[in-house]
Amino acid sequence: MTTSKTLTPVALTIAGSDSGGGAGIQSDLRTFAFHCVHGTSAITCITAQNTLGVSRVDAMPSEAVVAQIQAVVEDIGVQAAKTGMLLNQEIISAVAQQVTAYKINNLVVDPVMVSRTGAQLIDDDAVQTLSHELIPQAIIITPNRYESQILSGLQIDSLEDMQAAAQIIHQKLGNKAVLVKGGGMSGNLRGVDIWFDGEKLETLTTQLVETKNTHGTGCTLSAAIAANLALGKDLWTAVQQAKQYVTTALTYSLDIGTGQGPVGHFFPLLQKSHV
Numbered sequence: 001m002t003t004s005k006t007l008t009p010v011a012l013t014i015a016g017s018d019s020g021g022g023a024g025i026q027s028d029l030r031t032f033a034f035h036c037v038h039g040t041s042a043i044t045c046i047t048a049q050n051t052l053g054v055s056r057v058d059a060m061p062s063e064a065v066v067a068q069i070q071a072v073v074e075d076i077g078v079q080a081a082k083t084g085m086l087l088n089q090e091i092i093s094a095v096a097q098q099v100t101a102y103k104i105n106n107l108v109v110d111p112v113m114v115s116r117t118g119a120q121l122i123d124d125d126a127v128q129t130l131s132h133e134l135i136p137q138a139i140i141i142t143p144n145r146y147e148s149q150i151l152s153g154l155q156i157d158s159l160e161d162m163q164a165a166a167q168i169i170h171q172k173l174g175n176k177a178v179l180v181k182g183g184g185m186s187g188n189l190r191g192v193d194i195w196f197d198g199e200k201l202e203t204l205t206t207q208l209v210e211t212k213n214t215h216g217t218g219c220t221l222s223a224a225i226a227a228n229l230a231l232g233k234d235l236w237t238a239v240q241q242a243k244q245y246v247t248t249a250l251t252y253s254l255d256i257g258t259g260q261g262p263v264g265h266f267f268p269l270l271q272k273s274h275v
Protein backbone atom coordinates (compact mmCIF):
# COMPACT_ATOMS: atom_id res chain seq x y z
CA MET A 1 0.00 0.00 0.00
CA THR A 2 1.27 3.51 -0.81
CA THR A 3 1.69 5.64 2.28
CA SER A 4 0.86 9.31 2.64
CA LYS A 5 3.77 11.75 2.71
CA THR A 6 2.21 13.77 5.53
CA LEU A 7 0.91 12.70 8.92
CA THR A 8 -2.69 13.29 7.83
CA PRO A 9 -4.52 9.96 7.77
CA VAL A 10 -6.26 9.30 4.45
CA ALA A 11 -9.13 6.93 3.67
CA LEU A 12 -10.71 6.05 0.34
CA THR A 13 -14.35 5.18 -0.29
CA ILE A 14 -15.21 3.26 -3.46
CA ALA A 15 -19.00 3.53 -3.59
CA GLY A 16 -22.10 5.00 -5.21
CA SER A 17 -23.46 8.52 -4.96
CA ASP A 18 -26.78 9.01 -3.11
CA SER A 19 -28.46 12.21 -4.35
CA GLY A 20 -30.41 12.39 -1.08
CA GLY A 21 -27.15 12.58 0.86
CA GLY A 22 -28.05 9.81 3.32
CA ALA A 23 -25.93 6.84 2.25
CA GLY A 24 -23.07 6.03 -0.12
CA ILE A 25 -20.22 8.45 -0.87
CA GLN A 26 -21.97 11.32 0.90
CA SER A 27 -22.30 9.50 4.24
CA ASP A 28 -18.80 8.02 3.95
CA LEU A 29 -17.11 11.40 3.44
CA ARG A 30 -19.01 12.90 6.38
CA THR A 31 -17.94 9.95 8.54
CA PHE A 32 -14.28 10.32 7.52
CA ALA A 33 -14.44 14.07 8.23
CA PHE A 34 -15.94 13.49 11.68
CA HIS A 35 -12.95 11.26 12.49
CA CYS A 36 -10.47 13.91 11.21
CA VAL A 37 -9.44 11.56 8.41
CA HIS A 38 -9.02 13.08 4.94
CA GLY A 39 -11.66 11.50 2.70
CA THR A 40 -11.04 10.56 -0.94
CA SER A 41 -13.48 8.84 -3.29
CA ALA A 42 -13.93 6.70 -6.36
CA ILE A 43 -17.55 6.95 -7.54
CA THR A 44 -18.92 3.75 -9.07
CA CYS A 45 -22.44 4.87 -9.95
CA ILE A 46 -24.89 7.71 -9.56
CA THR A 47 -28.21 6.93 -7.89
CA ALA A 48 -31.26 9.18 -8.07
CA GLN A 49 -32.39 8.53 -4.53
CA ASN A 50 -34.23 10.12 -1.62
CA THR A 51 -35.60 9.00 1.73
CA LEU A 52 -38.25 6.90 -0.06
CA GLY A 53 -35.97 4.87 -2.32
CA VAL A 54 -33.92 4.64 -5.49
CA SER A 55 -35.56 5.74 -8.76
CA ARG A 56 -32.61 5.45 -11.16
CA VAL A 57 -29.04 4.14 -11.24
CA ASP A 58 -26.35 5.07 -13.78
CA ALA A 59 -23.09 3.13 -13.74
CA MET A 60 -19.73 4.78 -14.24
CA PRO A 61 -17.53 3.06 -16.84
CA SER A 62 -15.17 0.68 -14.98
CA GLU A 63 -12.20 2.53 -16.55
CA ALA A 64 -13.38 5.71 -14.81
CA VAL A 65 -13.55 3.92 -11.46
CA VAL A 66 -10.02 2.57 -11.97
CA ALA A 67 -8.74 6.02 -12.95
CA GLN A 68 -10.16 7.54 -9.75
CA ILE A 69 -8.49 4.89 -7.58
CA GLN A 70 -5.17 5.30 -9.40
CA ALA A 71 -5.28 9.10 -9.15
CA VAL A 72 -5.79 8.91 -5.38
CA VAL A 73 -3.42 6.07 -4.49
CA GLU A 74 -0.49 7.06 -6.72
CA ASP A 75 -0.31 10.65 -5.49
CA ILE A 76 -1.96 10.92 -2.09
CA GLY A 77 -1.79 7.37 -0.73
CA VAL A 78 -4.37 5.74 1.53
CA GLN A 79 -4.08 4.04 4.92
CA ALA A 80 -7.48 2.35 4.62
CA ALA A 81 -10.30 1.93 2.12
CA LYS A 82 -13.91 0.80 2.06
CA THR A 83 -16.17 -0.40 -0.69
CA GLY A 84 -19.92 0.15 -0.81
CA MET A 85 -22.28 -0.04 -3.79
CA LEU A 86 -20.25 -1.50 -6.68
CA LEU A 87 -23.27 -2.29 -8.86
CA ASN A 88 -21.97 -4.66 -11.53
CA GLN A 89 -19.54 -7.46 -12.30
CA GLU A 90 -17.23 -5.33 -14.42
CA ILE A 91 -16.79 -2.66 -11.73
CA ILE A 92 -16.28 -5.26 -8.99
CA SER A 93 -13.59 -7.06 -11.01
CA ALA A 94 -11.83 -3.80 -11.83
CA VAL A 95 -11.87 -2.70 -8.18
CA ALA A 96 -10.59 -6.12 -7.03
CA GLN A 97 -7.67 -5.84 -9.46
CA GLN A 98 -6.75 -2.39 -8.12
CA VAL A 99 -6.91 -3.61 -4.53
CA THR A 100 -4.48 -6.40 -5.44
CA ALA A 101 -2.19 -4.18 -7.51
CA TYR A 102 -1.87 -1.49 -4.82
CA LYS A 103 -1.83 -3.98 -1.92
CA ILE A 104 -4.64 -2.17 -0.12
CA ASN A 105 -4.73 -4.38 2.96
CA ASN A 106 -6.86 -2.27 5.31
CA LEU A 107 -9.91 -2.93 3.13
CA VAL A 108 -13.43 -2.91 4.59
CA VAL A 109 -15.99 -4.46 2.24
CA ASP A 110 -19.61 -3.52 2.85
CA PRO A 111 -21.15 -6.02 0.41
CA VAL A 112 -24.04 -3.71 -0.57
CA MET A 113 -26.70 -5.75 -2.38
CA VAL A 114 -30.11 -4.76 -1.01
CA SER A 115 -31.06 -1.39 0.55
CA ARG A 116 -33.15 -0.96 3.68
CA THR A 117 -36.00 0.23 1.44
CA GLY A 118 -35.79 -3.11 -0.42
CA ALA A 119 -34.13 -1.78 -3.59
CA GLN A 120 -31.75 -4.19 -5.29
CA LEU A 121 -28.39 -2.41 -5.49
CA ILE A 122 -26.30 -4.98 -7.38
CA ASP A 123 -26.79 -7.06 -10.55
CA ASP A 124 -27.64 -10.75 -9.91
CA ASP A 125 -24.51 -12.06 -11.63
CA ALA A 126 -22.27 -9.70 -9.65
CA VAL A 127 -22.66 -11.58 -6.35
CA GLN A 128 -20.29 -14.37 -7.44
CA THR A 129 -17.63 -11.88 -8.55
CA LEU A 130 -17.96 -9.99 -5.26
CA SER A 131 -17.63 -13.25 -3.30
CA HIS A 132 -14.65 -14.65 -5.17
CA GLU A 133 -12.60 -11.65 -6.27
CA LEU A 134 -13.11 -8.85 -3.74
CA ILE A 135 -14.34 -10.28 -0.42
CA PRO A 136 -11.31 -12.60 0.06
CA GLN A 137 -9.07 -9.49 0.04
CA ALA A 138 -11.00 -7.75 2.81
CA ILE A 139 -9.77 -7.39 6.38
CA ILE A 140 -13.46 -7.36 7.35
CA ILE A 141 -16.83 -7.63 5.59
CA THR A 142 -20.01 -6.13 7.04
CA PRO A 143 -23.10 -7.79 5.51
CA ASN A 144 -26.58 -6.84 6.73
CA ARG A 145 -29.28 -9.45 7.40
CA TYR A 146 -30.28 -9.90 3.73
CA GLU A 147 -26.70 -9.89 2.44
CA SER A 148 -25.74 -12.43 5.13
CA GLN A 149 -28.58 -14.69 3.94
CA ILE A 150 -27.31 -14.50 0.36
CA LEU A 151 -23.65 -15.07 1.33
CA SER A 152 -24.30 -17.91 3.83
CA GLY A 153 -27.33 -19.56 2.25
CA LEU A 154 -29.06 -19.49 5.68
CA GLN A 155 -32.44 -18.01 6.58
CA ILE A 156 -31.66 -15.55 9.40
CA ASP A 157 -34.38 -14.97 12.01
CA SER A 158 -32.58 -15.22 15.37
CA LEU A 159 -29.35 -14.42 17.22
CA GLU A 160 -28.26 -18.04 16.73
CA ASP A 161 -28.87 -17.73 12.97
CA MET A 162 -26.72 -14.57 12.88
CA GLN A 163 -23.92 -16.42 14.72
CA ALA A 164 -24.12 -19.41 12.39
CA ALA A 165 -24.13 -17.15 9.31
CA ALA A 166 -21.03 -15.26 10.49
CA GLN A 167 -19.15 -18.55 10.88
CA ILE A 168 -20.31 -19.95 7.52
CA ILE A 169 -19.40 -16.73 5.68
CA HIS A 170 -15.96 -16.70 7.31
CA GLN A 171 -15.32 -20.29 6.32
CA LYS A 172 -16.68 -19.93 2.78
CA LEU A 173 -15.13 -16.62 1.76
CA GLY A 174 -11.80 -16.59 3.56
CA ASN A 175 -11.60 -13.00 4.78
CA LYS A 176 -10.13 -12.14 8.18
CA ALA A 177 -13.28 -11.08 10.02
CA VAL A 178 -17.04 -10.94 9.45
CA LEU A 179 -19.52 -8.58 11.12
CA VAL A 180 -23.13 -9.66 10.56
CA LYS A 181 -25.23 -6.54 11.21
CA GLY A 182 -28.59 -6.72 12.90
CA GLY A 183 -30.31 -3.53 11.66
CA GLY A 184 -32.67 -5.57 9.46
CA MET A 185 -33.70 -7.92 12.31
CA SER A 186 -36.71 -7.36 14.55
CA GLY A 187 -36.96 -6.14 18.14
CA ASN A 188 -33.81 -5.66 20.21
CA LEU A 189 -31.72 -7.58 17.65
CA ARG A 190 -31.73 -4.40 15.51
CA GLY A 191 -28.98 -3.04 17.75
CA VAL A 192 -26.96 -6.29 17.80
CA ASP A 193 -24.08 -7.25 15.51
CA ILE A 194 -22.11 -10.52 15.46
CA TRP A 195 -18.32 -10.60 15.02
CA PHE A 196 -16.40 -13.73 13.97
CA ASP A 197 -12.70 -13.81 13.09
CA GLY A 198 -12.09 -17.55 12.97
CA GLU A 199 -11.51 -17.74 16.73
CA LYS A 200 -13.58 -15.21 18.61
CA LEU A 201 -17.37 -15.16 18.27
CA GLU A 202 -18.57 -11.91 19.88
CA THR A 203 -21.91 -10.19 20.24
CA LEU A 204 -21.78 -6.40 20.01
CA THR A 205 -24.83 -4.93 21.66
CA THR A 206 -25.74 -1.27 21.95
CA GLN A 207 -28.93 0.46 22.97
CA LEU A 208 -31.80 0.15 20.48
CA VAL A 209 -32.63 3.55 18.99
CA GLU A 210 -36.35 3.90 18.21
CA THR A 211 -36.30 5.87 14.96
CA LYS A 212 -37.40 5.42 11.36
CA ASN A 213 -34.41 7.47 10.24
CA THR A 214 -31.87 4.69 9.70
CA HIS A 215 -30.85 5.40 6.12
CA GLY A 216 -27.10 4.93 5.66
CA THR A 217 -26.34 3.18 8.95
CA GLY A 218 -24.40 0.40 7.22
CA CYS A 219 -22.41 2.84 5.06
CA THR A 220 -21.62 4.90 8.16
CA LEU A 221 -20.49 1.85 10.16
CA SER A 222 -18.12 0.57 7.46
CA ALA A 223 -16.74 4.08 6.80
CA ALA A 224 -16.12 4.54 10.54
CA ILE A 225 -14.26 1.21 10.69
CA ALA A 226 -12.09 2.35 7.73
CA ALA A 227 -11.49 5.74 9.39
CA ASN A 228 -10.40 4.07 12.63
CA LEU A 229 -8.05 1.76 10.70
CA ALA A 230 -6.59 4.81 8.91
CA LEU A 231 -5.96 6.26 12.37
CA GLY A 232 -3.89 3.17 13.21
CA LYS A 233 -6.35 1.38 15.52
CA ASP A 234 -6.46 -2.41 15.57
CA LEU A 235 -9.42 -4.04 13.84
CA TRP A 236 -11.37 -5.06 16.96
CA THR A 237 -11.02 -1.56 18.50
CA ALA A 238 -11.93 -0.01 15.14
CA VAL A 239 -15.15 -2.06 15.00
CA GLN A 240 -16.20 -1.42 18.60
CA GLN A 241 -15.68 2.34 18.28
CA ALA A 242 -17.44 2.43 14.90
CA LYS A 243 -20.46 0.65 16.38
CA GLN A 244 -20.60 3.24 19.18
CA TYR A 245 -20.32 6.05 16.62
CA VAL A 246 -23.22 4.79 14.50
CA THR A 247 -25.39 4.31 17.60
CA THR A 248 -24.83 7.90 18.74
CA ALA A 249 -25.35 9.21 15.19
CA LEU A 250 -28.68 7.31 15.14
CA THR A 251 -29.85 9.13 18.26
CA TYR A 252 -29.23 12.40 16.38
CA SER A 253 -30.83 11.19 13.12
CA LEU A 254 -32.33 13.80 10.81
CA ASP A 255 -36.07 13.95 10.23
CA ILE A 256 -35.87 15.08 6.59
CA GLY A 257 -37.96 13.83 3.66
CA THR A 258 -41.06 11.69 4.06
CA GLY A 259 -39.34 8.30 4.33
CA GLN A 260 -36.23 7.10 6.17
CA GLY A 261 -33.99 10.05 7.00
CA PRO A 262 -30.23 9.78 7.52
CA VAL A 263 -28.21 9.53 10.71
CA GLY A 264 -26.67 12.69 12.22
CA HIS A 265 -22.97 12.31 11.47
CA PHE A 266 -21.92 15.57 13.13
CA PHE A 267 -23.83 15.04 16.37
CA PRO A 268 -21.80 17.41 18.56
CA LEU A 269 -23.23 20.19 16.36
CA LEU A 270 -26.79 18.84 16.26
CA GLN A 271 -29.86 18.75 18.48
CA LYS A 272 -30.70 15.30 19.77
CA SER A 273 -33.76 13.83 18.03
CA HIS A 274 -34.25 10.79 20.28
CA VAL A 275 -33.59 10.25 23.96
Ligand SMILES: Nc1ncnc2c1ncn2[C@@H]1O[C@H](COP(=O)(O)OP(=O)(O)OP(=O)(O)O)[C@@H](O)[C@H]1O
Pocket residue numbers: 023114115116143144145181182183184190191192193206207208209210211214215216217218219220221243246247250
Ligand atom coordinates in the same frame (compact mmCIF):
# COMPACT_ATOMS: atom_id res chain seq x y z
N1 LIG B 1 -32.65 1.11 15.42
C1 LIG B 1 -31.37 0.82 15.66
N2 LIG B 1 -30.86 0.99 16.91
C2 LIG B 1 -29.58 0.72 17.19
N3 LIG B 1 -28.71 0.29 16.24
C3 LIG B 1 -29.15 0.10 14.98
C4 LIG B 1 -30.50 0.37 14.61
N4 LIG B 1 -30.66 0.13 13.28
C5 LIG B 1 -29.44 -0.24 12.83
N5 LIG B 1 -28.54 -0.28 13.84
C6 LIG B 1 -27.11 -0.60 13.75
O1 LIG B 1 -26.60 0.09 12.61
C7 LIG B 1 -25.55 -0.66 12.03
C8 LIG B 1 -25.85 -0.88 10.56
O2 LIG B 1 -26.66 -2.03 10.45
P1 LIG B 1 -27.75 -2.29 9.33
O3 LIG B 1 -28.16 -3.70 9.46
O4 LIG B 1 -28.78 -1.23 9.45
O5 LIG B 1 -26.90 -2.09 8.03
P2 LIG B 1 -27.37 -1.88 6.52
O6 LIG B 1 -28.67 -2.52 6.27
O7 LIG B 1 -26.23 -2.26 5.67
O8 LIG B 1 -27.50 -0.33 6.54
P3 LIG B 1 -27.82 0.60 5.31
O9 LIG B 1 -29.08 1.24 5.78
O10 LIG B 1 -26.71 1.58 5.16
O11 LIG B 1 -27.94 -0.31 4.13
C9 LIG B 1 -25.44 -1.94 12.85
O12 LIG B 1 -24.45 -1.76 13.83
C10 LIG B 1 -26.83 -2.06 13.49
O13 LIG B 1 -26.80 -2.82 14.68
Ligand SMILES: Cc1ncc(COP(=O)(O)O)c(N)n1
Pocket residue numbers: 015016017018023024025047049084085112114115116117121214215216217218219
Ligand atom coordinates in the same frame (compact mmCIF):
# COMPACT_ATOMS: atom_id res chain seq x y z
C1 LIG C 1 -25.41 4.81 -3.08
C2 LIG C 1 -25.94 3.90 -2.03
N1 LIG C 1 -25.09 3.11 -1.34
C3 LIG C 1 -25.55 2.29 -0.37
C4 LIG C 1 -26.88 2.26 -0.05
C5 LIG C 1 -27.40 1.34 1.05
O1 LIG C 1 -27.95 2.06 2.11
P1 LIG C 1 -29.47 1.89 2.62
O2 LIG C 1 -29.67 0.43 2.88
O3 LIG C 1 -29.53 2.72 3.86
O4 LIG C 1 -30.40 2.40 1.57
C6 LIG C 1 -27.75 3.09 -0.78
N2 LIG C 1 -29.06 3.13 -0.55
N3 LIG C 1 -27.25 3.90 -1.76
